[in-house]
Amino acid sequence: MAPAHAVSGAGNGPPPESGTVIDVRGLRMRYRSQEVLKGVDFTARRGEVLVLLGPNGAGKTTTIEVLEGFRMRSDGDVTVLGADPARGDERWRARLGVVLQSWRDHGKWRVRELLAHLGSYYVPYSTALVRRPWDVDELIAAVGLSEQADKRVGTLSGGQRRRLDVAVGIVGRPELLFLDEPTAGLDPEARNEFHGLVRGLADENTTVLLTTHDLAEAEKLADRILILAGGRIVADGPAEELSRRASAEATVRWTRDGRSFEQATAEPTRFVRRLFEEHGEAIGGLEVRRASLEDTYLTMVRELETGSVPGERAAHVFGEGAR
Numbered sequence: 001m002a003p004a005h006a007v008s009g010a011g012n013g014p015p016p017e018s019g020t021v022i023d024v025r026g027l028r029m030r031y032r033s034q035e036v037l038k039g040v041d042f043t044a045r046r047g048e049v050l051v052l053l054g055p056n057g058a059g060k061t062t063t064i065e066v067l068e069g070f071r072m073r074s075d076g077d078v079t080v081l082g083a084d085p086a087r088g089d090e091r092w093r094a095r096l097g098v099v100l101q102s103w104r105d106h107g108k109w110r111v112r113e114l115l116a117h118l119g120s121y122y123v124p125y126s127t128a129l130v131r132r133p134w135d136v137d138e139l140i141a142a143v144g145l146s147e148q149a150d151k152r153v154g155t156l157s158g159g160q161r162r163r164l165d166v167a168v169g170i171v172g173r174p175e176l177l178f179l180d181e182p183t184a185g186l187d188p189e190a191r192n193e194f195h196g197l198v199r200g201l202a203d204e205n206t207t208v209l210l211t212t213h214d215l216a217e218a219e220k221l222a223d224r225i226l227i228l229a230g231g232r233i234v235a236d237g238p239a240e241e242l243s244r245r246a247s248a249e250a251t252v253r254w255t256r257d258g259r260s261f262e263q264a265t266a267e268p269t270r271f272v273r274r275l276f277e278e279h280g281e282a283i284g285g286l287e288v289r290r291a292s293l294e295d296t297y298l299t300m301v302r303e304l305e306t307g308s309v310p311g312e313r314a315a316h317v318f319g320e321g322a323r
């Protein structure tokens with residue numbers, strides 16, 4: 001997939017001046033007796049890439065489906081592109097792009113045929129600023145499916161299928177794109193190309209909300225990371241900010257006289273200086289490591305699961321000031 005040439009952000013209203021594309025306040029969702037979302041709050045601004053993380057069953061897909069207007073919420077205020085998704089009309093829907101976890105229809109259609117067909121729905125929503133749909137061959141090239149353009153969908157590999165899913169999601173040049181685990185099943189090269197595509201879309205002012213279980217991917221793509229656990233957003237901020245807050249300490253590792261040492265310290269620079277003052281040349285294999293997003297994430301989810309940090313306090317500790 002090559003970097004995107006999408007132009008978006010000036011669709012069919014409402015005016016973009018507010019900059020807020022998604023506004024979620026107190027979102028609750030209950031499936032029979034199970035309360036999955038217990039008061040989810042977050043916002044997304046134009047051109048932001050938000051990555052929604054959370055353990056299996058946390059409610060990420062549910063959240064996205066509510067925002068897409070596919071699922072009725074139990075409670076809360078939700079505004080997406082200026083409208084309540086529960087009442088979004090066709091014009092509103094044309095401004096969204098959706099890549100679901102998986103769909104298995106259209107096996108007999110050929111790739112180019114399918115995209116041209118789906119793209120035709122967006123013709124009435126084309127404007128001088130945003131030409132809709134995306135030119136089909138340009139789109140096929142952008143997602144790396146040129147060689148498969150005339151193949152039947154049913155004959156594509158899993159990863160090629162995923163590329164097609166992404167193409168279907170962006171064929172209408174959406175202002176807001178929802179991607180539910182878009183890179184599941186993609187090989188590393190395709191994954192990398194996909195990252196370029198998402199960044200390209202964001203550079204053109206498309207707002208992107210995606211879910212993934214790949215923390216390296218989250219770190220690489222996200223302007224902001226949201227962690228959903230225990231029915232609430234328990235962290236909201238740029239990856240490095242979340243890591244810094246979760247652990248003020250760095251780990252310093254070194255070797256001396258064939259032995260390995262490790263020390264946690266809030267002041268790694270001072271510690272390393274002292275280490276060299278004391279042992280000089282004898283120090284080898286020096287490594288200073290800050291908490292990674294993965295450390296932060298695992299710590300937070302574990303604490304929430306074991307109840308050692310109640311959800312509301314975690315939201316305070318990790319979320320405050322991150323917006």
Ligand SMILES: Nc1ncnc2c1ncn2[C@@H]1O[C@H](COP(=O)(O)OP(=O)(O)OP(=O)(O)O)[C@@H](O)[C@H]1O
Pocket residue numbers: 031036054055056057058059060061062063
């Ligand atoms: N239609 C439904 N009816 C009843 N329960 C549902 C329904 N859809 C989801 N759930 C339940 O709601 C919870 C959240 O599911 P959801 O798919 O939103 O989680 P998720 O965070 O996307 O999980 P994963 O990472 O596994 O994809 C789960 O316990 C699931 O079983």
